[in-house]
Amino acid sequence: MKSDSLKEKLTYICRQFRIPGEILVYRWIPSGHINTAYYVAVYNGKEVTQLLVQKINTYVFREPVGMMRNIERITEYIRAQERTMEKRRRLHFRHTEDRKNYVILKDGAATGDDVDFQDESVEFWRVYNFIECSTSFETADGDPEVLRMSGKAFGRFNRQLKDFDAGQLMESIPHFHDTVYRLRTFFATVEKDPLGRAADCRQEIEVIRKHSEFAGTLCRQIEAGALPIRVTHNDTKTNNILFDKDTLDPLVIIDLDTCMPGLACYDFGDTIRFAACTAEEDQPESMKLDLALMRAYTEGYLSEMKDVLSAAEMDSLSTGAAVITLELASRFLGDYLEGDRYFRIDYPEQNLRRAQAQLVLFGDMMAHMDDMKQIIREVGA
Numbered sequence: 001m002k003s004d005s006l007k008e009k010l011t012y013i014c015r016q017f018r019i020p021g022e023i024l025v026y027r028w029i030p031s032g033h034i035n036t037a038y039y040v041a042v043y044n045g046k047e048v049t050q051l052l053v054q055k056i057n058t059y060v061f062r063e064p065v066g067m068m069r070n071i072e073r074i075t076e077y078i079r080a081q082e083r084t085m086e087k088r089r090r091l092h093f094r095h096t097e098d099r100k101n102y103v104i105l106k107d108g109a110a111t112g113d114d115v116d117f118q119d120e121s122v123e124f125w126r127v128y129n130f131i132e133c134s135t136s137f138e139t140a141d142g143d144p145e146v147l148r149m150s151g152k153a154f155g156r157f158n159r160q161l162k163d164f165d166a167g168q169l170m171e172s173i174p175h176f177h178d179t180v181y182r183l184r185t186f187f188a189t190v191e192k193d194p195l196g197r198a199a200d201c202r203q204e205i206e207v208i209r210k211h212s213e214f215a216g217t218l219c220r221q222i223e224a225g226a227l228p229i230r231v232t233h234n235d236t237k238t239n240n241i242l243f244d245k246d247t248l249d250p251l252v253i254i255d256l257d258t259c260m261p262g263l264a265c266y267d268f269g270d271t272i273r274f275a276a277c278t279a280e281e282d283q284p285e286s287m288k289l290d291l292a293l294m295r296a297y298t299e300g301y302l303s304e305m306k307d308v309l310s311a312a313e314m315d316s317l318s319t320g321a322a323v324i325t326l327e328l329a330s331r332f333l334g335d336y337l338e339g340d341r342y343f344r345i346d347y348p349e350q351n352l353r354r355a356q357a358q359l360v361l362f363g364d365m366m367a368h369m370d371d372m373k374q375i376i377r378e379v380g381a
């Protein structure tokens, strides 16, 4: 898209959300693999309003209207618990004239909800306040304080939603952390091998096959009723938290798109996967679990959740880290085999390298499972 037409489109979207004025600055925010976000500053002749304008990936989120309803219910529920919440601790979604927190465009013009979201000419946008003086972390860069604060943030988020009725939410992505389903889908893709790429990743495919039984651990526990279903975030990367850039105080959790029924150990485990390690998501050569960072995250998370979790849930936390890591390896590799249709990539083999890095990390987590369990016992005591 030409940049001037992007500016026009962003201006048009702001108008739909009743934000008049001229766009002074706009830039793409290169964070996340799914949605597309822009920072936008609008001047209305008196003041500048800073916004985050996001285009939802409707190939991934196929029912975006229901997803926005989920987000509204969750944010309202949390807001009701914290009556004195400062503005910069809230995600404040803008509304259109007909009170919707989203706008749907077809061929560039606003339209109603009755559209096919798989139609290429249809786009789904939302706008919320940009949180000033905030920062987020793509990696923790070895800083335990970032992990401790992240643990506190996601622990608090899980605690605030501990009595939220999961039945009120639709599954924004069905089978999202259903690892058994994920692996079944993955092996079906391997069988089909639509682009003939499977031959280059035999080794990775075999590692996933070898651990299929382990991958089903949490699913079996859910079936047996051993772990309670909660409302969880399900994508707890540190770049989904905005921190105060001076004090590291976690201000707000973003990317609530995958908030839906889930397990506490998904939220615990996904941050361990993403940030309690020594490399970025696509760097298999230098990837290792970092137990000091893992301990720091555990301290933060359990400072909020220790009294909420059952003994079985406490026990599932370390398993969650390994299962989520293996599951994501299968998702990255499956997407590579399918031609990179789901996760945004910056270079051709990135999804393959992401899968390789996750498998290295998974191996290291399995090798240190007892250490992780020991840390959780010590911190939770």
Ligand code: GN1
Pocket: 031, 032, 033, 034, 035, 060, 234, 235, 237, 240, 255, 258, 281, 328
């Ligand atoms: C995606 O959009 P982003 O980058 O926050 C993905 C997560 C993966 C993550 C891996 C909706 O999250 O499930 O764990 O990439 N989100 C979705 O980095 O699939």
Ligand code: MG
Pocket: 031, 032, 033, 237, 239, 240, 255
């Ligand atoms: Mg994100």
